[in-house]
Amino acid sequence: MAEPGSPIPLVRFCTSIEDIAEADWDAFCPGSYPFLKHRFLRALEANGCTTSETGWTPAHLTFWLNGQLAGVAPAWLKTHSMGEYVFDWAWADAYQRYGEEYYPKLLIAVPFTPCQGPRLLLGDTLRKGLTPALLHNLLDSACDALGAHSWHVLFPNPADQQLLARTGKLHRLGCQFHWRNHGYRGFDDFLGALTSRKRKSIRKERRQVSESGVSFQRFSGTDMPAQVLSAFYVFYQATYLKRGQRPYLNEAFFRQLCTAMPEQLHLVMAIRNDTMIAGSLFLTGDDTLYGRYWGCLEEYDFLHFETCYYQGIELAIDLGLSTFDAGAQGEHKLIRGFEPVVTHSWHGIFHPGFHEAIARFTAEEAEHVRRYVDDARAALPFRQENTG
Incomplete structure (x- = not known):
């Protein structure tokens, strides 16, 4: 409950990001986190990536205090679980076997983007007045209004986790691997922090790519030739087509993103015999480089590691960013200096029987994740004096 005398917030929803003015939405976005900027979400929606036809019906939440907009949250009514990276297919299958409906569900996340960050974009007054119990009640009421059978908040940052943490509610853990910039002056400086064996291994991988005749060129959104972006999109498509899937994003999305957020977009292209053969796209935030999309048309040993990881590390160092x-x-990132990071999600499951079963599963899964993270930390390739 809210503190005595505090106004009770109301939650409403919008069927399009265009229903909220860019200035009003972005006023609640902290810093330069790219994935929740109005322009990023508008590019997804305007180019048909997040629509009812794709199973991503916009249902962005707005929070109100005393008739004033006090916060927003990116939300969608989902009719499937693709593009989320917190896998609940087994939950949906169990519902179906027992004749219950799992979809639609209310998803508060960034589409196709498993990056930790803010999810509840709340003004200071609203955030200070909220308790976990009140927030869960507000999300429950949003589900009621939308006809959703559950709600899910994926990859929230620590500030949002504090608001979501409520005893008896479903909290799920996961693990990713992030690279940390410990004040490195360049890639060789980073290599110097690794054990001799791992340092030699990475140098060998990079040398094999170079000896294959592959070089690399960077482009930023501010100087992105149209033909380069088109070539990248062919590579991006190939990543999905090799798995028999259609890509989540279309070329029009990338073009709009390049126009809307040029200073935050970076592209690394691999070139052989004057022909682009692979590429990796990155976005920047306040202190983090986000490696998001990659693809190739020609396969070479270690090309993926070089294009996606080593080039990203060099870019992060050059841009002065602390995290990649x-x-x-x-898991292959671990031996290349990427450190394990625990990720979180919170889930509002209303069906009593399924809530109990899923709670047992998430508790057991969390223990496994914690042990895995501990083992991963022990296996980091840094020299002893560089661990801490």
Whole structure:
């Protein structure tokens, strides 16, 4: 409950990001975190990536205090679980087996983007007046209004986790691997922090790529030739087509993103015999480089590691950024100096029986994740004097 005398917030929803003025939305966005800027969400929606036809019906939440807009949250009614990276397919299957409806569900997240960050964009007055119990009640009421059977908040940052933390509610852990810039002056300086064996291994990988005749060129959104972005999109498509899937994003999205957020977009292209053969796209935040999309048309040993990881590390160092988040999964990142990071999600499951079963599962899963993270930290490739 709210503190005595505090106004009770109301929650409403919008069926399009265009229903909220860019200035009003971005006023609640902290810093330069790119994925929740109005322009990023508008590019997704305007180019047909997040629509009812794709199973991402916009249902952005707005929070109100005394008739004034006090906060927002990026939200969608989902009719599937694709593009989320916190996997609940087994939950949906269990519902179906017992004749219950799992979809639609209310998802508060960034589409196709497993990057930790703010999810509840709340003004100071509203945040200070909220308790976990009141927030959960507000999300429950949003589900009621939208006809959703559950709600899910994926990859929230620590500030939002404090608001979501409520005893008896479903809290799920995961693990990613992020690279940390410990004041490195360059890539060789980073290598110097590793054990001799790992340092030699990385140098060998990079040398093999170079000896294959592959070089690299960077482009920023402020100087992005149209043909370079088109070539990258072909590579991006290939990543999905190799798995028999359609890509989540279209070329029009990337073009609009390049126009809307040029200073935060960076592209590294691999070139062989004067022909672009692979590429990796990055976005920047206040202190973090986000490696988001990659693809190639020609396969070479270690090309993926070089294009996505080593080039990203060099870019992060050159830009003076403290963290490089290269995306989900990737135990192979560990031996290349990426450190394990615990990720979080919170879930409002209303069905009593399924809530109890899923709670047991998430508790067991969390213990496994904690042990895995401890083992991963022990396996980091840094020299002893560089661990801490």
